[in-house]
Amino acid sequence: MGKELQNTIFSTKRDFSTKVQIFIMVLVLSLFAYNSFAIQRFPKPEFEGNYKIPPTQVTKIQSPALQYLDIAVLIGAMSLITWMILKKRFRRGVFWISVFSLLYFGFYRKGCICPVGSLQNVTMAIFNPDYKIPFTAIAFFTIPLGFTLFFGRTFCAGVCPLGAIQDLFAMRPISLKPWIRYLLGLIPLIYLGLALLYAATGTDFIVCRYDPFVGLFRHNATYLMFLIGGVLLLTGIFIARPYCRFLCPYGVILNLVSRFSRKHVSIAPGKCINCKLCEHACPYDAIDKPTGLGVKNDNRELIKKLIIYCMITPLLVVVCGWTVSRYHQDFAVVNFKVRLAKELMANENKAGTALIPTEITTFKSSGKPLENLYKEANAIVHRFYVGSWIMGALIGLVFGLVLARLTIFKYRDEYLVNKGSCLSCARCLEYCPVEDTRGQILKESLIE
Amino acid sequence: MDKDKKIKRRDFINTGIRFGIGAGLGAIAVGLSVRSASGEALWQLDPSKCVQCDQCSKSCVLQTSAVKCIHVTDMCGYCDLCSGYLHAGTKELDTAAENRLCPTGAIQRKYIEEPYFEYHIVEELCNGCGKCVKNCGAFGNGSLQLQVQQKLCVNCNQCSIARACPAEAFTRVDTKNTYLLKGFDKKS
Numbered sequence: 001m002g003k004e005l006q007n008t009i010f011s012t013k014r015d016f017s018t019k020v021q022i023f024i025m026v027l028v029l030s031l032f033a034y035n036s037f038a039i040q041r042f043p044k045p046e047f048e049g050n051y052k053i054p055p056t057q058v059t060k061i062q063s064p065a066l067q068y069l070d071i072a073v074l075i076g077a078m079s080l081i082t083w084m085i086l087k088k089r090f091r092r093g094v095f096w097i098s099v100f101s102l103l104y105f106g107f108y109r110k111g112c113i114c115p116v117g118s119l120q121n122v123t124m125a126i127f128n129p130d131y132k133i134p135f136t137a138i139a140f141f142t143i144p145l146g147f148t149l150f151f152g153r154t155f156c157a158g159v160c161p162l163g164a165i166q167d168l169f170a171m172r173p174i175s176l177k178p179w180i181r182y183l184l185g186l187i188p189l190i191y192l193g194l195a196l197l198y199a200a201t202g203t204d205f206i207v208c209r210y211d212p213f214v215g216l217f218r219h220n221a222t223y224l225m226f227l228i229g230g231v232l233l234l235t236g237i238f239i240a241r242p243y244c245r246f247l248c249p250y251g252v253i254l255n256l257v258s259r260f261s262r263k264h265v266s267i268a269p270g271k272c273i274n275c276k277l278c279e280h281a282c283p284y285d286a287i288d289k290p291t292g293l294g295v296k297n298d299n300r301e302l303i304k305k306l307i308i309y310c311m312i313t314p315l316l317v318v319v320c321g322w323t324v325s326r327y328h329q330d331f332a333v334v335n336f337k338v339r340l341a342k343e344l345m346a347n348e349n350k351a352g353t354a355l356i357p358t359e360i361t362t363f364k365s366s367g368k369p370l371e372n373l374y375k376e377a378n379a380i381v382h383r384f385y386v387g388s389w390i391m392g393a394l395i396g397l398v399f400g401l402v403l404a405r406l407t408i409f410k411y412r413d414e415y416l417v418n419k420g421s422c423l424s425c426a427r428c429l430e431y432c433p434v435e436d437t438r439g440q441i442l443k444e445s446l447i448e
Numbered sequence: 449m450d451k452d453k454k455i456k457r458r459d460f461i462n463t464g465i466r467f468g469i470g471a472g473l474g475a476i477a478v479g480l481s482v483r484s485a486s487g488e489a490l491w492q493l494d495p496s497k498c499v500q501c502d503q504c505s506k507s508c509v510l511q512t513s514a515v516k517c518i519h520v521t522d523m524c525g526y527c528d529l530c531s532g533y534l535h536a537g538t539k540e541l542d543t544a545a546e547n548r549l550c551p552t553g554a555i556q557r558k559y560i561e562e563p564y565f566e567y568h569i570v571e572e573l574c575n576g577c578g579k580c581v582k583n584c585g586a587f588g589n590g591s592l593q594l595q596v597q598q599k600l601c602v603n604c605n606q607c608s609i610a611r612a613c614p615a616e617a618f619t620r621v622d623t624k625n626t627y628l629l630k631g632f633d634k635k636s
Binding site: 040041042043044045047048049051053054055056057058059060061110112117120121122125126129132133134135137138139141142145146149204205208209218220221222225257260261262336357358359362363365366 | 462465466469470473476477480481483484489490497499501509510511518519520521522523524525526527560561564566568569571587588589595597598599600602603604605606608611614615616620623626627629
């Protein structure tokens with residue numbers, strides 16, 4: 001095949017030097033194997049003139065100092081937005097910080113690195129000691145969680161570029177029925193489980209792979225990425241922040257952590273006067289209405305339910321764990337080695353098929369023993385089996401806890417933010433009349 | 449009185465959990481920071497494993513791949529007949545051989561002296577298909593090699609070309625040695 005190709009190329013050229021070259025080429029080719037790498041078939045020319053060989057053109061990367069700048073900007077933006085929300089209670093400030101974050105972390109830094117993806121880096125580093133985790137990934141994972149632990153989800157409010165771009169699109173938010181919210185709220189939990197599973201087995205970073213807005217930030221992506229991003233943004237006009245609420249896996253962790261936060265934004269700066277003005281202010285349905293006295297059920301019945309749910313929880317753990325682990329082989333196919341082993345096995349069974357995938361031909365030419373590959377693939381599949389058991393069990397545990405949580409009655413006589421799902425966007429503050437009186441008192445005190 | 453007690457108990461539990469989460473976060477951060485000190489990792493492909501399967505041009509998240517053909521000038525034989533160079537005067541692409549030459553005309557050349565030509569690659573035109581690399585390795589010195597051009601690479605967590613690469617040629621490399629270009633085999 002090689003000679004044919006040459007003949008066709010060379011047939012158009014007739015001058016002497018090329019003939020010599022063809023001769024040398026054919027001679028050399030007959031001496032060396034077809035696909036051997038980097039062989040000096042033609043010696044380096046000795047130039048008569050004073051020609052110098054130009055250097056090989058490779059580009060260097062930017063200095064690592066810029067990565068530390070990212071961390072500094074993150075801490076700065078987090079501090080500023082937390083101060084805006086909790087101390088100044090100033091929505092417009094939050095808005096401008098979110099615009100800044102969108103421009104810096106989104107369009108300038110091209111959406112990488114983001115804390116949503118960093119949870120996979122951390123998981124991968126914990127389970128795979130060989131993996132070198134970048135320092136920025138650790139910082140981007142822990143800093144927003146640390147802030148959330150003390151001040152609520154101020155990171156979601158406007159520092160996250162993914163949240164910021166959706167927040168700008170939340171123009172006509174509609175309120176969703178609670179059961180729809182609970183049902184859709186399970187998606188991020190499953191997404192988180194899968195992301196952790198794939199990261200822990202060192203297979204893939206699915207959150208980054210299906211990041212909906214990174215294509216917009218880069219102005220460069222596949223058609224599918226643009227499509228997903230566009231659909232989410234358009235949906236976001238009516239269902240505010242669809243990615244944050246019903247997909248974001250990092251949001252699940254932030255939600256949990258935020259429930260135990262030390263401080264949190266409150267709708268009324270003082271005592272709520274139950275004016276109901278804030279009732280429809282929240283685009284994310286994160287305001288809990290007062291319970292009213294009538295709802296308080298008979299305690300004994302609730303305790304009975306609680307006991308039942310607590311008994312069901314271990315059963316849920318086992319059932320979910322078993323169910324998910326049934327699919328571990330399907331999960332494992334994403335892994336390259338497992339896929340290759342599977343293809344090789346299938347290829348062995350039906351010998352003589354016309355089209356052999358490049359993977360198989362490459363593997364066979366590499367000369368690695370088949371046994372080793374099968375062993376490795378087996379080990380990976382086993383890891384997936386254990387991982388999917390743990391993932392399923394955790395999902396079952398969360399189901400059980402959510403059910404048990406329903407029986408615990410918390411009496412509310414005022415409008416309060418739901419510390420878990422509140423994104424601290426500070427929109428509700430603009431509706432609270434208590435806020436105004438506070439402002440007036442402040443003004444009066446200043447005038448005096 | 450009873451209500452106060454309840455609130456205190458809830459506060460106590462909350463504080464306890466908060467400290468627990470805080471301690472866990474701290475442990476993860478410190479534990480991993482110790483390991484991360486060895487430096488950032490970037491994606492690069494090993495030309496000695498590369499089989500030029502054309503996945504590099506198709507699988508990158510960027511529309512034009514960050515993988516480019518790099519011309520190792522020191523290895524080049526300065527041949528008149530470069531395996532990748534598409535002659536400007538070629539009128540008809542009917543001999544099947546042209547399909548093996550650079551499809552975007554990214555390889556350009558300059559006459560130096562009889563019979564030598566200097567080749568260089570226009571990076572904007574190169575799509576990383578590796579056709580020239582295949583032929584240079586087969587018929588020439590192997591001076592054309594595919595590499596991730598680090599300035600263009602957005603360094604995804606999981607390189608999508610690495611996922612598609614049949615030869616497992618993609619690895620994470622240190623920031624100090626960002627290119628894995630190969631020279632001549634010492635044996636030959």
